[in-house]
Amino acid sequence: MTRPIRVAQLALTDHARPVTTTVDAIDETGRSVPTPIAGEHPLTLYLDRRELVTLMTLGAAPEHLALGWLRNQRLVESIDELAAVQVDWETGSVAITSRSLRDEGTALWARSGREAALDATLGRRTVTTGCGQGTVYGDLMQSLDTIRLPQDARVSQASVYAVMEQVRRHESIYKIAGAVHGCALCTNPRDGSMPTILRFVEDVGRHNAVDAIAGWMWLQGIGGADTIFYTTGRLTSEMVIKCAQMGIPVLMSRSGLTGMGHELAARIGITMIGRCQGRHYLLFTGRERFVDAPPAP
């Protein structure tokens, strides 16, 4: 099933930050209310000492976030190219070292002409970055047509309910402090048994949470084919694109979706289920892959 093929050989720190702090607030009755709030910290990514980006993050999974960001931005093709990911909160930075730099004292990027490619990619990002939409538009839209998702992934009403129930029971920062989005990667067993949570990540930006899951999958060597992705956030174009890149054929959300999220999911062949709350959900795309649904009344 969705077992790790191999765990990448990578020197990783394990520097998660405390995720909440408590501040004092005054409520409508004039009472002082100690209130837990979610952390938000700048984390600057360096690849072979080259500064790439500053992400604002909860800091719960900074190493996976850095890896997943590199992966989803397609700045590094294989995790095997990387030797180390080292987070230092003193300086708010994460140093990612490629194997070339470590082994030969020369940056992979400089040697292979990928410095130019990186320049081009970072340069393009300048004009394709949207406020609140992350950094993936221009280029990725073009690459979507090359993505082929498995069209034999089935999902049933029972498995949808199982994912919802597992997420509901999961301990979360959101329950304590709000102001974060959660993402869960779940199994989607082919033998009819119920999905379970493989990985659950929360962050102040939903894009960070999905990137941190992408990084974890990369590290574990887990593909997306036999998984279901759940998010508390909205299914916008960027969420659909990122999940497609991760090879995940089934998307669920507690929230709604946008027109472009809907259009892309239909085009790529993603089964998309929104408004998952209580015993309610709405199946938006991929009904031909939804099994054991009740007959239309």
Add this chain to the structure above:
Amino acid sequence: MTRPIRVAQLALTDHARPVTTTVDAIDETGRSVPTPIAGEHPLTLYLDRRELVTLMTLGAAPEHLALGWLRNQRLVESIDELAAVQVDWETGSVAITSRSLRDEGTALWARSGREAALDATLGRRTVTTGCGQGTVYGDLMQSLDTIRLPQDARVSQASVYAVMEQVRRHESIYKIAGAVHGCALCTNPRDGSMPTILRFVEDVGRHNAVDAIAGWMWLQGIGGADTIFYTTGRLTSEMVIKCAQMGIPVLMSRSGLTGMGHELAARIGITMIGRCQGRHYLLFTGRERFVDAPPAP
């Protein structure tokens, strides 16, 4: 009070898009449910024919969004430098023309050496852009210390409730389709009368909604001193920074806040009120400017 000082002389299109479309979904009982969903469209900004950025937007206020983005990115200092903002959905673009280009056939930026400044700004953005966090980190953090907000802006429990009630009664895309964030700019009268909504904007990204309000304020010549800003979204560092840039001393949110949002609001002198739901709210910062609060029990 918060009356327009002057409306900028600017040639504007008025090309709002239809904000929702209806798609067919299947619910948990197998029933087909026509479901309105929010639009999401790429809009590429060009300043004097130079490509700047692609924003994913609902498209309800594209001209104001373009203006506010330029303003909040501090790429244009005064709206008087601009001659035209023209949205064309056929090409998904908005052409912003500076007065220099229109009047003299030469781009302001090229003539005045600001082409280089623009290069530097766009270049810096490359390394300071966060997924889901918009494009404002690095630079803006440094500029925060130069922002002086009026410290005489008072807010009362009655005015907090008045804002909440006005927003609750406002017609919104959110009620129809979800998947959007709303922002409202409200008056904050000094004579003790109740706040009213000056402008209400929804968008698929909360950063877009706040930018669209910034653009509208710019166009109307309205400063932030006598206003209250309400958002359905979380009060992250970036939301606090943008509102500080707009000169708004009071922030309210239906949602929670992050640690950095809290820290910045306290440092800049913003009165921040979160978790506004029903008759409940939490005053996080600026209690010395909160008047008529009930005495502590």
